[in-house]
Amino acid sequence: MDPHRVLTPVALTLCSWAFAACAGPFSVASSVPATSPVAPAASAPRGSWHEDLAFSGQIRGTLTSVVPDSDTTPDGCTGSGSTRAGSWASSFYGQVGGAVYGVVVTVATYRGPGVYQTPQVSVQVLRPDGSQVWQTQPGDAATFTVDADQLSGTLNATLTNLETGTGTLHVSGTWACQV
Secondary structure (H helix, E strand, O other): OOHHHHHHHHHHHHHHHHHHHHHOOOOOOOOOOOOOOOOOOEOOOOOOOEEEEEEEEOOOEEEEEEOOOOOOOOOEEOOOHHHHHOOEEEEEEEEEOOEEEEEEEEEOOOOOOEEEEOOOEEEEEEOOOOOOEEEOOOOOOEEEEEOOOOOEEEEEEEEEEOOOOOOEEEEEEEEEOOO
16 A cells, blocks of 8 residues: 555645635635635534444444544634635544544535535545555545535435455445534
8 A cells, every 4th residue: 555645635635725724714725726615614622523434344333522622633614715715625534343443525526515426526534644544546435425414414425445355345425524
């Protein structure tokens, strides 16, 4: 597994959030591509986001809340600022089957509340240390729904293990980037 290939989508998302945050809420600096996410609109107190995502396949269990936000487990959501930026990004980490995993979702051409499917939506599940990563690949199906509040919705995705190129992970249920 090439760690640069695996962590690049997560690193780029998180770096663009941090860079945009320095420029002010929902500002995108000229050096950031137009499709890059903006500073997170929703920043929940540590561990307060409530999720209901079922994992099956190579990980089994349910993620119901996030772990405390930290440098290795960053929680963020572009929320309603995504419409103006033209892209969506969210990242949160929680316990699944006794281990912590992150869920990262990006929508390259975000138009507002609605339904987004692959290849427009990209979903990644990973261990905080990058030792295990699954991601939507060509042929993987993913549907990401954003509700009218732009802070909740549903996710249904099949992901491929990036280390082996085989083996799948299925994630489905509701997500929220709010208290």
